[in-house]
Amino acid sequence: MKKIERRDFLKMAGGAVCGGLVGTTFSGAPFLGFQWLVEWSQDQYVPTRGEEKFANSVCHLCGSNITVRKIGQRAVKVETANSGCPLCQAMLQLLYHPERIQQPLKRVGSKGSGKFKPVTWEEAVKDVSDAITKLRSENKAQMIAAVNGAHNTVPNLLMERLVMAAGSKHVYTEPCFCNLSKSAVAATQNAEGTIDYDLENADYVISFGARLFEGWGNSARMNKVLLEWKKKNVKFVQVDTLCTRTASMADSWVPVKPGTESYLALGIAHQLIMNHGKSSNLSELSRWSGINEFSPDKVSAITGVPAEKIAEIAKEFVKYRKAVAVAGRGGQCVSSSVAEIAAVQALNALIAHLGKDGNAFIKACPSIPAGVQYDDIAKAGHNNTRVAKGLDDFIKNGEKVELLFLNESNPVFNSVYGADFVNKMKDMPMVVAFGTLINDSAKYADYIFPTLTIMEVPTAQGNAVAAPRYTSKHGGDIILDIARKTEKVKDAFPWTGVRDVAAIVRDGQTRGVGNFSISTDLLKKHFTELKKAMEESAQEYPLVMIPFEIPFVGDGRSLAFPYVLKGLGHETYSAERLYVQMNPETAREQGVSDGSNIYISSKRGEIGKVKVLLTKTVAPGVIAMPMGFGHAALTKYGSEKGVNPREIMNNAIDAESGTADWWYTRVKLS
Amino acid sequence: MTTMKRLWGMSIDLDKCTGCGACQISCMQENNMPIFEDDSDIPKRVTFMDLMRVTNDYQGDKKYGEVQIAYVPKMCQQCSGNNPDPNKAVPPCVSVCPAVATDVSDDGVVSQIWSRCIGCRYCQAACPYEARVFNWWKPKYETDFKNSLNPDVSVASRGTVVKCTFCSHIWKRERDKMIAQGITDINQVQYTPACVSACPTGAMKFGDLRDPNSPVYEQKLKNDPRAVRLLHKIDNADPAEQQRRMKIKNYPNPKVYYLTSKQWLRDILSGFQNS
Numbered sequence: 001m002k003k004i005e006r007r008d009f010l011k012m013a014g015g016a017v018c019g020g021l022v023g024t025t026f027s028g029a030p031f032l033g034f035q036w037l038v039e040w041s042q043d044q045y046v047p048t049r050g051e052e053k054f055a056n057s058v059c060h061l062c063g064s065n066i067t068v069r070k071i072g073q074r075a076v077k078v079e080t081a082n083s084g085c086p087l088c089q090a091m092l093q094l095l096y097h098p099e100r101i102q103q104p105l106k107r108v109g110s111k112g113s114g115k116f117k118p119v120t121w122e123e124a125v126k127d128v129s130d131a132i133t134k135l136r137s138e139n140k141a142q143m144i145a146a147v148n149g150a151h152n153t154v155p156n157l158l159m160e161r162l163v164m165a166a167g168s169k170h171v172y173t174e175p176c177f178c179n180l181s182k183s184a185v186a187a188t189q190n191a192e193g194t195i196d197y198d199l200e201n202a203d204y205v206i207s208f209g210a211r212l213f214e215g216w217g218n219s220a221r222m223n224k225v226l227l228e229w230k231k232k233n234v235k236f237v238q239v240d241t242l243c244t245r246t247a248s249m250a251d252s253w254v255p256v257k258p259g260t261e262s263y264l265a266l267g268i269a270h271q272l273i274m275n276h277g278k279s280s281n282l283s284e285l286s287r288w289s290g291i292n293e294f295s296p297d298k299v300s301a302i303t304g305v306p307a308e309k310i311a312e313i314a315k316e317f318v319k320y321r322k323a324v325a326v327a328g329r330g331g332q333c334v335s336s337s338v339a340e341i342a343a344v345q346a347l348n349a350l351i352a353h354l355g356k357d358g359n360a361f362i363k364a365c366p367s368i369p370a371g372v373q374y375d376d377i378a379k380a381g382h383n384n385t386r387v388a389k390g391l392d393d394f395i396k397n398g399e400k401v402e403l404l405f406l407n408e409s410n411p412v413f414n415s416v417y418g419a420d421f422v423n424k425m426k427d428m429p430m431v432v433a434f435g436t437l438i439n440d441s442a443k444y445a446d447y448i449f450p451t452l453t454i455m456e457v458p459t460a461q462g463n464a465v466a467a468p469r470y471t472s473k474h475g476g477d478i479i480l481d482i483a484r485k486t487e488k489v490k491d492a493f494p495w496t497g498v499r500d501v502a503a504i505v506r507d508g509q510t511r512g513v514g515n516f517s518i519s520t521d522l523l524k525k526h527f528t529e530l531k532k533a534m535e536e537s538a539q540e541y542p543l544v545m546i547p548f549e550i551p552f553v554g555d556g557r558s559l560a561f562p563y564v565l566k567g568l569g570h571e572t573y574s575a576e577r578l579y580v581q582m583n584p585e586t587a588r589e590q591g592v593s594d595g596s597n598i599y600i601s602s603k604r605g606e607i608g609k610v611k612v613l614l615t616k617t618v619a620p621g622v623i624a625m626p627m628g629f630g631h632a633a634l635t636k637y638g639s640e641k642g643v644n645p646r647e648i649m650n651n652a653i654d655a656e657s658g659t660a661d662w663w664y665t666r667v668k669l670s
Numbered sequence: 671m672t673t674m675k676r677l678w679g680m681s682i683d684l685d686k687c688t689g690c691g692a693c694q695i696s697c698m699q700e701n702n703m704p705i706f707e708d709d710s711d712i713p714k715r716v717t718f719m720d721l722m723r724v725t726n727d728y729q730g731d732k733k734y735g736e737v738q739i740a741y742v743p744k745m746c747q748q749c750s751g752n753n754p755d756p757n758k759a760v761p762p763c764v765s766v767c768p769a770v771a772t773d774v775s776d777d778g779v780v781s782q783i784w785s786r787c788i789g790c791r792y793c794q795a796a797c798p799y800e801a802r803v804f805n806w807w808k809p810k811y812e813t814d815f816k817n818s819l820n821p822d823v824s825v826a827s828r829g830t831v832v833k834c835t836f837c838s839h840i841w842k843r844e845r846d847k848m849i850a851q852g853i854t855d856i857n858q859v860q861y862t863p864a865c866v867s868a869c870p871t872g873a874m875k876f877g878d879l880r881d882p883n884s885p886v887y888e889q890k891l892k893n894d895p896r897a898v899r900l901l902h903k904i905d906n907a908d909p910a911e912q913q914r915r916m917k918i919k920n921y922p923n924p925k926v927y928y929l930t931s932k933q934w935l936r937d938i939l940s941g942f943q944n945s
Contacts, residue, residue, distance in 0.1 A: 044785070044824065044825050044826075044827045045809070045811070045816070045819075045825045046824070046825070047702070047816070047819035047820065047821040047825065048821070049821045050821075071820075071821055074817045074818065074819075075817075075818060076699075076818050076819065076820045076821075077696075077699055077700055077818075077820065077864070078696075078699070079867060079868075080692070080696075080867070080868055080870070081867065082867065082868075082869055082870060082871075082872050083870055084692065084868070084870055085690070085692070085870070086690050086691045086692045086695055088692070089692050089695035089696045089699060089868055090695050092699060092818040093699075093815075093818075095817075095818070096814040096815050096816075096817045096818050097814065097815075098812040098813050098814045098815060100814070213688040213690075214688065214689070214690075219690065219870070220870060223688065223690075223870040223871045226686070226688070226871055227686070227871060227872065230685075230686070243725075243734075243737045243738065243739055244739070245688055245689050245739055245740070245741065246688075247738075248738040248739045248740060249685075249688070253735075253738075255734065255735045469814075550691075551688065551689060551690045551691060552690060552691035552692070552694075552695065562705040562706075562709045562815075563694075563695050563698040563699065563703065563705075563709075564691075564695065565708070565709040565710040566694070566698060566703065566709040566710070566715050566717045567691045567694040567695060567698075567717070567721060568710050568712075569720075569721060569722065569723055570712050571723055573710050574710055574711060574712040575708060575710060575711035575712070575713075575714075583734055615725065615727070615737075616725070616727050616732055616733065616734045616737045617725060617734075617737050617739055618734070619734055620734060636707075637708075637709075641710065
């Protein structure tokens with residue numbers, strides 16, 4: 001046998017290594033290795049698959065029909081078929097929000113500490129109904145109160161019924177155009193209902209600060225109105241201090257000095273009476289000597305609108321057959337005094353269009369038709385209740401209450417009296433909040449009841465899109481549960497579930513407008529107060545703060561959704577930086593520049609820090625302030641982002657609506 | 671096998687856009703956008719679509735009272751590049767990709783395969799529209815948010831570039847449904863991307879650029895005085911000038927048309943105004 005030479009051995013070993021390398025290369029193992037490396041380093045989550053199904057529902061905010069795509073039991077997409085509102089799209093973010101309340105919570109720490117423990121539904125409902133029974137037995141039924149969220153929902157109606165049946169009249173709704181215009185209708189027409197503009201049929205529209213296409217009213221409806229106007233070439237005039245998107249979409253934008261919309265309305269009324277022979281339709285206004293204070297020159301000096309423009313608007317307003325004037329400044333957050341809404345409505349009355357096609361109607365509020373037999377305790381409670389005019393009036397001047405329901409509402413954030421409301425809640429033995437997420441107000445509650453999102457509520461036609469998550473219940477069912485556990489009160493609730501109630505709720509009917517009359521005292525008072533607000537401490541606070549909204553942020557509750565945060569532009573909010581808008585001229589006078597950090601203060605206090613964005617969309621001397629930011633508590637996504645200007649906004653309460661008219665605030669940079 | 675005759679394109683009527691943001695949220699939901707601690711943080715966040723607020727005061731010459739604002743939804747413009755033959759289209763991003771992670775097919779959609787991307791970000795640099803985003807972090811969907819993830823779109827991992835694909839997974843989904851019904855002609859398939867189906871004013875339209883009956887028929891759009899393409903003032907230029915600009919290397923030739931009757935808005939969008 002031949003001995004293997006050292007050289008041959010090395011050759012063979014080398015050959016084996018080379019062959020091995022070549023083989024490994026061509027075997028694909030390295031590529032597989034790379035793939036493992038990629039998979040390991042990329043670590044992708046793979047969504048679970050399942051059968052594709054579609055379920056139908058209705059958005060509770062805009063009333064649009066929506067179709068939800070489901071994969072197995074998971075809802076993955078909302079289809080709105082070119083209708084709907086931004087919130088329809090964000091609905092799944094609420095349905096699957098990781099911070100949704102999972103079961104009834106009871107406070108364990110001090111009020112506002114945010115420490116809660118889970119309790120059973122039975123225990124929680126019993127505690128609340130015991131509290132009602134106790135107050136009733138002590139003849140303190142009037143010490144029960146409720147604050148409803150801004151929409152006319154079935155739980156809102158049931159909540160009102162519960163509080164009334166228990167013996168109190170303290171039921172308030174968060175301010176919105178509905179309840180402001182309700183006060184205006186009560187003041188001018190001695191009727192009950194809200195103002196409903198027939199915008200679809202109008203041929204000339206002048207809006208006094210109502211940002212019609214930025215969340216005002218029902219946004220699904222307003223989008224259709226926009227298309228209708230484009231088709232019919234409707235003339236649209238927007239009166240506003242800020243150049244909003246609505247103003248840019250209008251045929252004509254009339255810039256006014258901040259807060260002077262009602263002056264302009266009366267200036268136009270003056271023209272209609274003096275130059276267009278419209279005096280007979282609203283005699284109290286045409287006979288009023290004060291109307292001479294609204295001659296074009298005088299109004300022009302106050303509003304900054306040229307006298308010719310005022311005359312032109314009046315001329316057009318008479319010329320068009322279906323002209324309408326629209327009130328309600330703002331988008332989703334509306335703030336106007338009742339006198340201002342009435343003054344704008346007076347224009348519609350002057351041209352005798354009220355109740356005609358394309359003008360304003362009165363819409364009754366939805367109601368539950370079944371009557372209630374109040375027992376003696378409830379009757380006594382009603383007699384003892386000193387009802388406040390509105391929510392802000394209740395917070396500031398209202399009587400002490402011992403049991404408060406917060407029904408999908410957030411007055412701590414949404415009211416200019418938020419801080420006072422916190423103090424009020426701290427003194428209350430029991431506060432019960434209904435909601436899906438813990439918000440600024442629910443943080444101070446003693447009990448929090450988890451409610452359903454619209455995805456989990458069965459529709460009139462069929463099943464819910466998704467099964468209720470955790471142990472959440474429909475707000476209406478929770479109220480029925482509480483009522484059924486409470487002696488006597490339960491007689492007013494003969495239903496087994498909220499579906500029975502929803503089936504009989506009578507929707508508000510729209511009807512024509514009867515006799516419209518406007519009290520000149522109301523106007524006098526309004527203009528005296530407005531003048532005072534404008535002139536008072538004008539030296540110390542040289543700037544005016546005017547609010548605006550980002551349509552998909554609206555009143556701010558959607559900041560809890562990451563997909564809404566992702567949509568914010570760099571000119572609004574990015575990573576702890578909230579931008580307020582200012583005219584370059586104002587910035588120069590104030591010694592600030594683009595991107596400066598500023599603090600804003602009014603006589604009520606200071607907010608900051610915010611950054612300056614220079615833009616000529618804002619009038620000189622004005623700070624445009626975005627609304628919806630600055631939640632103290634709204635999940636980890638929405639909390640502590642920016643500032644809430646309501647802390648320093650004007651808090652003078654409108655005597656008619658009992659709501660603070662916070663639109664116009666004198667401020668300075670501090 | 672039927673030949674693809676369709677060339678997908680989009681038009682956005684800015685005069686009808688209210689800036690409501692429904693398109694953005696719809697896009698995010700459909701395409702499994704990652705959720706981070708603070709998604710308002712613009713440099714860090716991942717989103718396919720920006721809703722840009724623009725004003726006519728871009729040269730600082732307007733006064734208060736003359737100012738106007740508009741919103742411009744901006745996503746991947748699905749460029750065709752400067753080769754007139756759509757089968758040989760080379761968008762600026764496709765030509766630079768070393769991993770064939772992004773490509774353009776004969777339907778006109780510039781695709782992106784997340785898992786094939788090696789994260790070199792050349793395409794991001796080449797894109798004239800900043801329509802591409804890089805995933806710096808691992809996407810986080812806290813427990814329950816995972817429930818709303820769409821199985822048709824893979825979750826992008828850290829270290830990859832992502833972008834709008836005109837929701838081409840919906841096209842594939844619709845095509846599969848048609849095939850299941852026995853219809854194999856892919857040119858029969860119609861589909862709508864998530865943003866277009868969400869637009870509440872119908873400002874966004876989608877369809878086949880070659881189909882005379884589609885709302886986005888290319889020949890009609892090119893002659894529409896209201897139409898403008900982003901950074902692309904060429905469609906109304908004279909033929910010689912068009913030829914000159916066609917030779918510009920990164921001439922994008924996008925398939926998204928913006929419509930507006932406002933001259934200032936057309937000036938801003940088209941760019942090139944001084945060239």
